[in-house]
Amino acid sequence: MNGIPADERVRELRELIEQHNHRYYVLDDPELSDAEYDRLFDELRALEEAHPELTSADSPTQRVGAAPSERFRKLRHLQTMGSLEKATRSEELLKWAEDVRRRLDSEEPVAFVTEPKIDGSAISLVYENGSFVRGATRGDGEEGEDVSRNLRTIRSIPLAMRLAPGEEPPALLEVRGEIYLPLAGFGRLNEQLAAEGRKPSPNPRNAAAGSLRQLDSRITAARPLAIWVYGIGASEGLALETHWQALAWLREHGFRTNPGAERHESIESVIRACQEWERRRAELGYEIDGLVAKVDSYAQQAILGALHQRPRWARAFKWAPSTAQTTLREIHVRVGRTGALNPWAELEPVEVGGVTISTATLHNEEDINRKDIREGDTVIVQRAGDVIPQVVGPVLPYPARSEPFRMPARCPLCGAEIVRPEGEAMHRCPNRACPSRGLETLIHWVQAAMDIEGVGEKFVRKLWAAELLRSMPDLYRLRAEQLTELEGYGEISARNAIEGIEQSKQQPFFRVLFGLNIPYVGFVTAQALAYHFGSIERLAAVSQEEIQAVEGIGPVVAEAVAEWFADDENTQLVAELEGLGLRLELGEEERPIEGSLSGRVYVITGTLVRYSRAQVQAALEQLGAKVTDAVSAKTTAVIAGESPGSKLERARRLGVTILDEQGFEQLLLG
């Protein structure tokens, strides 16, 4: 090939490929396209095949794995891999810091470094003169299993250290790190296992550990394992003074260190970090179960020493687990206001992330069976996005199991035959007169749409059961005496409810429209329709084409609206509401406001100190601005208060302006 000697070209290719691996797997900033990379890789493999004498253990071609070996050798660590003392409360960290201070017995400052505590599999890598020679699992801390062949397949582990021109590598270096499986890779792995009819893996940590201990390293190579390197064990020819320096050194020499590492001047700052990271953990794309805090200075670490293999200079701060196991008692089905059937799990109550969970949604039949969840299973429950509980899947191995879940063929409330429209994930009860729909529509009306004070879901359910309530007009014909006859209703609460209902007649037109439960017409679309047509009379009279002319409304929504008004039952409902005095015309105050912030779009996240969320929204809308939920490239700015959510992170990534409370106030002043 172009006259270059094979050995030289092989060296060149290996360097190029490892350069790319580093940029792709360590820096996450690739330069080469996949096709270019593949070309280089194929060329190298061809050359090595043609010249077997050039093959070497640190060639990137060795990363694809090799045929099964008998078993793993035991390997003694050069320096013991200790375990960490745990802490779960901030007081324990304060006590630890006091202990550190007392033992050091000096006035010199103590700095700390915190790093995310990765939920994976701990390993030790040995480099001699800059080359990876072997690596082992943690084992009992003294001796682990030699999984070198498998480690070579992990692209973010450098086979050779990156050295500056003329730099001498340390003669010996033991690097400590955590092998883990990113959540995306975990999901793919389980899909693949399920497709092959094999048992899914219960969590990413087990999957990572299992993948690492495959006797056939080709299997390991096919799993998207990655590494975060967090420290140095034994070394020769290396002079570092602090852990923070060590992390920088590792990063410069091609190792993948976690970008979440932080240096702190005080224990209070460490405690703040522990709280902050608990909120950020959901955004990471891999599992962490806490933070590791270390005394930064090696000199101080040496004075502190260890107790029973546990260094006195480090602590593992662990959060309350955000997943837990419990028994799934029964799968129930609820019918929503649109007729959609929603399966939900009745669980043996269990504490997850500080709250007790007893129910969780199961979405739809497909989802349940993809996860292979069945009644009676022990399941893993997780609070996703910090709030809503999810059933992740069954715990293995299975006991004797019940049958896979089937959606009922008939509606549990009205007995109508259940349908599943083509291409949709949801099953539906097609009966428009199904009691569930009437009930759920009423709940939607009093809660979401009209926001009636003193009247909520419980009220509606009770009156429904007493047969005092079947439709929205019924609500406006209720008398206080009817309520006080019911158990649990005093004069005052009855009067409050009646008054709230009466007052809700003044709610603006678009809220009434929203409350009618027209398919695809939610809060925003109801406003658009109200502004555009001005009255229900006009809206009911216009053609589908005219509805479709409204911005943001396409053929699907327009058809649904036109169809709704073509139904006599619905127009009768509208007429009744009108007769009862509800507002079915656009009021002056409903018109969109033109102001200094017209055309601008804001997103609010976290809590401001001096204003509620509603106040912020109202103030912005007064000036003509729009307030939405999701951050996108079109967002003018994000207003971030304390403990902001994932929206802030997204705003940073998209380069959207971020305003704090002061910035928001300035905005109002113009």
Added chain:
DNA sequence: CGGCCTCGAGTTCC
């Protein structure tokens, strides 16, 4: 047609 961006809908707990 693909890729955003929005909206609708369902949901949990205290």
Added chain:
DNA sequence: CTCGAGGCCG
């Protein structure tokens, strides 16, 4: 909050 799907733009 998240998922799914409609609407719109390039």
